[in-house]
Amino acid sequence: MEAQRYDVVIAGAGLVGLALAPALARTGLSVALVDRAPIAAPEPDPATWDSRVYAISPGSATFLRALGAWQRLPADRVAPIEAMRVAGDAGATLTFSAFDFGERALAWIAEERALRAALLPGVFEAGVTVVGGAPFVGLIWGADEARLTLAPDGEEARELSARLLVGADGLRSWVRTAAGIVAEPRPYGQTAVVANFACGLAHHGIARQWFRADGSVLAWLPLPGRRISIVWSAPEALAAELLALSPATLAERVAAAGDRALGELTPLTPPAAFPLALLKLPAAIAHRLALVGDAAHGVHPLAGQGVNLGFGDARALAQVVAARGPVADPGAPVLLDRYARRRAEPVLAMQAATDGLARLFGPSTPWLSSLRNAGMTAVDRLPLLKRALAQPALR
Numbered sequence: 001m002e003a004q005r006y007d008v009v010i011a012g013a014g015l016v017g018l019a020l021a022p023a024l025a026r027t028g029l030s031v032a033l034v035d036r037a038p039i040a041a042p043e044p045d046p047a048t049w050d051s052r053v054y055a056i057s058p059g060s061a062t063f064l065r066a067l068g069a070w071q072r073l074p075a076d077r078v079a080p081i082e083a084m085r086v087a088g089d090a091g092a093t094l095t096f097s098a099f100d101f102g103e104r105a106l107a108w109i110a111e112e113r114a115l116r117a118a119l120l121p122g123v124f125e126a127g128v129t130v131v132g133g134a135p136f137v138g139l140i141w142g143a144d145e146a147r148l149t150l151a152p153d154g155e156e157a158r159e160l161s162a163r164l165l166v167g168a169d170g171l172r173s174w175v176r177t178a179a180g181i182v183a184e185p186r187p188y189g190q191t192a193v194v195a196n197f198a199c200g201l202a203h204h205g206i207a208r209q210w211f212r213a214d215g216s217v218l219a220w221l222p223l224p225g226r227r228i229s230i231v232w233s234a235p236e237a238l239a240a241e242l243l244a245l246s247p248a249t250l251a252e253r254v255a256a257a258g259d260r261a262l263g264e265l266t267p268l269t270p271p272a273a274f275p276l277a278l279l280k281l282p283a284a285i286a287h288r289l290a291l292v293g294d295a296a297h298g299v300h301p302l303a304g305q306g307v308n309l310g311f312g313d314a315r316a317l318a319q320v321v322a323a324r325g326p327v328a329d330p331g332a333p334v335l336l337d338r339y340a341r342r343r344a345e346p347v348l349a350m351q352a353a354t355d356g357l358a359r360l361f362g363p364s365t366p367w368l369s370s371l372r373n374a375g376m377t378a379v380d381r382l383p384l385l386k387r388a389l390a391q392p393a394l395r
């Protein structure tokens with residue numbers, strides 16, 4: 001079978017793969033983007049709201065703007081987070097304000113389907129070859145190439161050859177395993193329950209988060225209008241209980257857990273569930289391979305940073321490849337090392353911060369509860385420390 005040759009093959013067309021593909025193609029490389037799911041823009045449906053939403057940091061928004069995707073997001077489907085109120089389980093509060101940091105917003109809430117629809121035109125405009133509906137079934141390595149085999153579509157299997165293969169295929173990455181990088185995501189024993197609600201009162205662009213005594217973390221994120229999207233990261237038993245509730249009872253439970261800060265809640269979507277896991281890798285590169293996004297790192301969603309880290313990977317890899325100078329080969333070890341070095345520190349810092357918070361606010365003793373609440377109150381009184389803590393999430 002004759003392989004189709006590319007400079008770069010990106011295995012996985014989630015948000016990170018969709019952003020990376022045009023960023024690399026614009027540096028003059030031939031790029032293919034492959035996924036087992038169809039790679040197409042979802043049908044717009046103004047009457048409904050996607051329950052998968054992301055808090056996009058100002059740093060990620062700048063990257064998406066450079067790709068032309070941010071401008072394509074309909075303004076009435078994106079909500080700025082202008083302030084954030086975090087409550088501990090023993091009365092402590094911590095507030096962050098975009099105004100205090102000199103930012104227009106701490107982050108922007110956007111739906112997954114809107115982000116996909118905004119990224120896809122850039123993929124086609126940049127001349128990326130797109131292959132959807134093609135699960136990966138084989139991977140072999142040569143000195144100068146990686147060869148990825150796709151499941152047969154009709155008669156024959158298809159092979160793509162790349163000087164650089166990028167694994168962008170999510171937390172349980174097939175590519176990572178096939179490359180022999182052994183690392184199992186470590187379950188948190190928690191499931192995130194997500195759903196959207198209409199609310200009785202205006203949210204004024206304020207995101208709210210409660211670290212609760214039962215070890216769960218509840219976040220309310222503003223959507224445009226009087227709507228919110230929630231992420232309730234709950235121990236398995238509580239998550240199962242929440243998922244079994246009728247939509248109206250779940251709305252009542254969510255409203256009560258948030259002290260009815262926005263009045264009564266009305267369900268807009270059924271709840272969806274995402275099991276949570278931490279993934280730490282010894283290295284995000286190997287021979288002719290770079291991992292990006294959740295394939296390279298898994299973080300707890302309490303800081304809403306997973307896809308932002310992934311966009312950071314995409315931006316860094318594209319910058320390193322664009323600045324390759326006399327190095328013609330995009331899979332050259334010198335470039336991969338440079339990419340790995342550039343991402344090691346921000347990824348480690350975000351993993352340490354989110355994992356530390358998830359553990360600190362897990363089920364605990366009363367003295368630990370007092371200590372962490374005292375810590376929150378202390379941070380709230382120190383504007384410079386608050387700014388230092390917020391910087392990695394903003395950028």
Ligand SMILES: Cc1cc2nc3c(=O)[nH]c(=O)nc-3n(C[C@H](O)[C@H](O)[C@H](O)COP(=O)(O)OP(=O)(O)OC[C@H]3O[C@@H](n4cnc5c(N)ncnc54)[C@H](O)[C@@H]3O)c2cc1C
Pocket residue numbers: 011012013014015016017034035036037053054055056134135136168169170171173174192193194231274292293294295301303304305306307308309310
């Ligand atoms: C509840 C929850 C809330 C979150 N909220 C936020 C937030 O507010 N902000 C934020 O930054 N992050 C958030 N995250 C994290 C975010 O969802 C992930 O970091 C992000 O979706 C990862 O994108 P990705 O493109 O790396 O991987 P994925 O989205 O997992 O995409 C992987 C792609 O690879 C394809 N694929 C996988 N295996 C194969 C195979 N064998 N063959 C062919 N194709 C394959 C899949 O079809 C998929 O298209 C949240 C996560 C959860 C669980």
